[in-house]
Amino acid sequence: MAPMNLYSLVLVVVALVVAPMTAMAGDPDILTDFIPPAPMNGMPMNATGDYFTYTGLGPVLPLPTFALSKASMAEFPALNGQSVSYARLVFPTATVNPTHTHPRASELLLLLDGALSVGFVDTAGKLYTKDLVAGDMFIFPKGLVHYQYNQGTTTAIALSAFGSANAGTVSVPFTVFGTGVDDAVLAKSFKTDLPTIQKLKAALTPPKK
Template sequence: MASTTLAMKLFSLLISLFVIVQMAVAGDPDILSDFIVPPNVTVDGNFFTFTGMRFLVGVGPSTTFKASKASLAEFPALNGQSVSIDVLEFPAGSTSPPHTRVRASGLLFLIAGSLEVGFVDTTNKLFTQTLQPGDMFVFPKGLLHFQYNAGTAPAIAIAAFGSANAGLVSLPNTLFTTDIDDNVLALSFKTDVATIQRLKAGLAPKR
């Protein structure tokens, strides 16, 4: 009887350790093939090639903040590969507003210009840095972060993610362009409904 109880405890411990290890290495699910092909798609070199960034070559800097994406939605060959990228263009004075990536860490590589970057951890501690060309900065998975071009020249960066679908959640859009009740937001931000409505109006799509 004692040996049975001990065996059950050891089995439970092994299961617990397995779950913890799986959580520690969690990311996109592993696939059981080399790659995943959508139905009715011919697989050749074209399937593994993404040409959606060609427009960036030889053009002038963007006049507004712009993120050009190569994720699962734009590049189906990434399905199951646990990678994606964004090319980020920052005119002087522009920002990528505070946001999170709920399914992946992000690694930002600055190509040109300078950027103020930062994230806030779960203890509300802010970590910031000023990046120069050639610098990289990591944004831990799920934590609120931002980038801001405080300089006078454009900045260009590449953001790489450990997921084919990193899951962007933009705080301004999530809070002020959805149907969260104005009273809830006013109480949460310790302000009044009129202020919340002005914030919502500023984020409304231009007609």
């Protein structure tokens, strides 16, 4: 009996350790059906049907560059506590959603129209890629660097669902070259020279107003 009791004790300890980690992996649970809207101008707001409806994505128009329309907690406050959000992605021909990560959620992309080449890199440095056609879905695991690229001849349109009301987005090119990291650090990190780093920074740093 002693070995069985020891085995049971190990299982209990593992469960106690893993359970809190699992609970922290996503948005925190809420104790109500939803979080009512905050007061506006000092006046309390009632949760009407309009509060649960978001119409901000708008129609798909001809666009010259990649465009992203989000319905996250910032744009749609009713998502607060619901652990879900959406984005619509529109890719004209030869446009890309540059390498980026979502630190708080996985992304499930559904291609509605056109074709997309997508990929992500895991923590072992392995690249996973796929060419998608309309109706295909692809999962980008939480926190991993990924991209989408339209190599086709027509506009591609996709919807992305996130397992968080506030998935967050970290742009790899902008974070590395557009946030003020020292030129010498970047030159040594990428094994290149300062003029190359300065050229990349100039292209990715917004002009000062």
